[in-house]
Amino acid sequence: EAGVAQSPRYKIIEKRQSVAFWCNPISGHATLYWYQQILGQGPKLLIQFQNNGVVDDSQLPKDRFSAERLKGVDSTLKIQPAKLEDSAVYLCASSQTSGSWNEQFFGPGTRLTVL
């Protein structure tokens, strides 16, 4: 079974530029998560989708971050404009459903460096 796929694996941009990350969850998984992992910290949930609807985006900085999950499969996370403090690893995870406990499977992440 294929795991969670993410691209690109690495991205370097200058502040005030925009960037987008892509995630393809495990086939059949209804729930998709985006986490931000700053160096030296644990992952922090940015947004959670159930199919193509948003379940929780309380920690998403909505003035610069946006995410979508069209058709309830792939998802894109965008940052516009980027700030230095956005340098982090962005992890995507998926699970079968959010209605009960189901294991979250994580992708390898995208490491973003903002100069």
Next chain:
Amino acid sequence: AQSVTQLDSQVPVFEEAPVELRCNYSSSVSVYLFWYVQYPNQGLQLLLKYLSGSTLVKGINGFEAEFNKSQTSFHLRKPSVHISDTAEYFCAVSLDSSYKLIFGSGTRLLVRP
């Protein structure tokens, strides 16, 4: 609000020695507890989980953890570590109502020959 504390940022240990990675949490409601492992340049992998039942849970790769409600702890243990156990270990909690994961800051386990 729920939070997770991993006091040890790095734990060095010799190969074949026992190890304990500490995790304490704060919550006023029932929680689920987890340990994840992150190898370099890889995503997180679930080591073990406590949802209910026996307070001693066994996971993959010979790891185990014990849920102690009175001390609000969920320490991870392994009786004999291998070089391949070198990685970052994250403790996490989840409310039984939302299943949202809240992670600690992580502990880097460094196994030396």
